[in-house]
Amino acid sequence: MNREITIRLADVAKSFGETKALKKCDFEAHAGEVHAIVGENGSGKSTMAKIMSGVLHPDSGTVSILGEKVNSPIDAKKIGLTTIFQEVLVADEASVFENLFVGRDGVFKSQSGGGDRRAEANEILTRLVGKSVDLDQMVGGLPLSIKQWIVIARAMLRRPRVLILDESSAALDLDSTIRLHEEIDRLRREGATVLIVTHRIAELVRIADRATILRDGVTVGTLQKHEITEENLLSMMTPPDRRASDVKEYASKNRAIAEVSVMTAKNMVAQRTSAPFDFDLPKGSIVGVAGLDGQGQDAFVRALVGIMRPFGGDVLVRSAETGKMVEIATLEDAASAGISYVSGDRKREGIFPQQSIFENLAIGVYRKNLGPMGIIRKPTLKPMFKREVDRLRIKIGSPSNKITSLSGGNQQKVLIGRAFANDPQVIVLNDPARGVDLGTKRDLYRELRAFVEKGGSVIYLSSEIEEFIGFADRVDVFFAGRLFRSLSGDHIAEEPILAAMFGKSENASVEFDLERSA
Numbered sequence: 001m002n003r004e005i006t007i008r009l010a011d012v013a014k015s016f017g018e019t020k021a022l023k024k025c026d027f028e029a030h031a032g033e034v035h036a037i038v039g040e041n042g043s044g045k046s047t048m049a050k051i052m053s054g055v056l057h058p059d060s061g062t063v064s065i066l067g068e069k070v071n072s073p074i075d076a077k078k079i080g081l082t083t084i085f086q087e088v089l090v091a092d093e094a095s096v097f098e099n100l101f102v103g104r105d106g107v108f109k110s111q112s113g114g115g116d117r118r119a120e121a122n123e124i125l126t127r128l129v130g131k132s133v134d135l136d137q138m139v140g141g142l143p144l145s146i147k148q149w150i151v152i153a154r155a156m157l158r159r160p161r162v163l164i165l166d167e168s169s170a171a172l173d174l175d176s177t178i179r180l181h182e183e184i185d186r187l188r189r190e191g192a193t194v195l196i197v198t199h200r201i202a203e204l205v206r207i208a209d210r211a212t213i214l215r216d217g218v219t220v221g222t223l224q225k226h227e228i229t230e231e232n233l234l235s236m237m238t239p240p241d242r243r244a245s246d247v248k249e250y251a252s253k254n255r256a257i258a259e260v261s262v263m264t265a266k267n268m269v270a271q272r273t274s275a276p277f278d279f280d281l282p283k284g285s286i287v288g289v290a291g292l293d294g295q296g297q298d299a300f301v302r303a304l305v306g307i308m309r310p311f312g313g314d315v316l317v318r319s320a321e322t323g324k325m326v327e328i329a330t331l332e333d334a335a336s337a338g339i340s341y342v343s344g345d346r347k348r349e350g351i352f353p354q355q356s357i358f359e360n361l362a363i364g365v366y367r368k369n370l371g372p373m374g375i376i377r378k379p380t381l382k383p384m385f386k387r388e389v390d391r392l393r394i395k396i397g398s399p400s401n402k403i404t405s406l407s408g409g410n411q412q413k414v415l416i417g418r419a420f421a422n423d424p425q426v427i428v429l430n431d432p433a434r435g436v437d438l439g440t441k442r443d444l445y446r447e448l449r450a451f452v453e454k455g456g457s458v459i460y461l462s463s464e465i466e467e468f469i470g471f472a473d474r475v476d477v478f479f480a481g482r483l484f485r486s487l488s489g490d491h492i493a494e495e496p497i498l499a500a501m502f503g504k505s506e507n508a509s510v511e512f513d514l515e516r517s518a
């Protein structure tokens with residue numbers, strides 16, 4: 001293996017006002033390796049990625065990338081470092097081709113003359129997306145998943161010597177993640193250094209050659225491939241006083257599923273042309289919802305909470321007061337029937353960026369706590385706020401700071417706290433653990449398990465199969481726009497879930513090899 005050191009950070013520190021994002025960060029990466037950077041939300045990973053990319057300057061310490069100092073993103077680009085940040089950055093009013101080559105010389109000339117660049121762009125997009133994409137269409141009208149691929153393809157087309165992916169796969173489904181891994185592997189074989197910042201442990205176990213762990217702004221160590229396990233990562237990421245003793249205490253105990261339905265959907269049509277199906281949520285259970293991108297599961301959960309109308313069918317929920325089933329047609333119906341919703345797409349349907357952390361968490365309970373003349377009774381909300389911040393270990397400064405001052409994962413925790421704060425009877429979560437660290441995921445599972453033990457009910461959509469195993473009481477897998485198969489008991493395992501995701505019969509083995517990108 002090529003052992004040339006391509007990145008070296010020594011004793012790097014960086015503060016934002018009072019917040020010490022990095023206190024003592026030491027790091028080394030080689031050519032030809034995939035190196036994961038792991039740590040709790042707010043431990044300093046993005047800050048580290050931004051320093052390496054020249055976006056931020058360290059307060060002290062030294063940084064060397066391919067033997068050079070990087071003072072700006074332009075410097076970084078010149079020496080062959082490319083970063084894919086968490087946000088999907090595309091120009092909506094430009095074509096796919098222009099987006100792919102933006103900032104590169106002669107883009108317009110080569111577009112009119114056809115040529116190698118178009119062929120190259122076609123080839124990489126087809127590999128990444130899994131089908132060809134029209135290079136001349138405007139990006140604005142494309143779905144978010146294709147926009148994300150354009151950002152990734154743009155980085156790959158630069159043939160970087162160092163590529164940093166900061167949570168770039170957080171929203172990708174399994175099939176897409178495998179295609180991304182193949183591209184990463186290609187770069188590794190060409191001798192590039194690939195750094196991945198991710199909370200998806202199954203993913204990094206599969207692909208990383210080494211992993212460096214940050215805790216509270218300090219590098220605590222680097223694991224070799226054979227040492228990268230969930231338990232090792234968790235124990236290095238988490239301070240000793242917070243390590244859970246019984247890690248699976250949230251587990252589904254193979255409980256009998258109750259007969260009483262708290263929510264049902266009849267003759268549901270999730271996508272315009274798909275077949276109708278029925279769904280029920282038994283009281284006191286956790287039902288997982290799975291599917292590859294675009295199979296109708298996302299539309300389904302959004303219809304359940306009234307964010308969008310389904311193409312057919314009705315959603316009913318049992319009223320906590322009367323015991324009768326009532327219809328859900330809007331988000332307001334859902335809220336007044338005691339249904340809370342947590343979206344993983346916090347930018348589009350979650351946070352109020354101009355509001356404080358306190359307001360973002362407490363917003364749903366405002367109405368119930370209005371005093372005379374509509375004034376918010378803040379003191380009555382404070383204990384609730386503190387309870388949610390403590391139990392989800394949300395890392396905040398002052399509650400009155402804007403929510404956007406928090407790290408991505410901590411913003412997501414605020415949304416989860418909001419769902420619990422509403423004191424709901426049903427919580428519907430749509431890929432809630434995106435960008436949330438491993439310790440917090442476990443805390444979330446534990447809280448949800450406690451919630452159903454007390455009679456609540458949960459619908460949990462995830463793009464990561466691993467999330468369901470040992471946690472969900474039932475997993476409903478979507479394929480071709482409809483609920484394709486419900487799995488329970490021992491069938492809640494990787495193989496049967498995967499088979500159903502690909503629309504295969506229960507006993508068929510899945511053709512592609514999960515390890516092929518390792």
Ligand SMILES: Nc1ncnc2c1ncn2[C@@H]1O[C@H](COP(=O)(O)OP(=O)(O)OP(=O)(O)O)[C@@H](O)[C@H]1O
Binds near residue numbers: 042044408
């Ligand atoms: N521009 C900024 N202004 C103020 N504080 C900031 C800023 N950027 C980061 N921080 C703070 O620095 C700390 C480290 O944040 P960073 O985004 O590096 O964490 P992270 O490990 O990437 O977290 P996550 O896993 O949630 O993305 C956090 O406490 C965060 O609130």
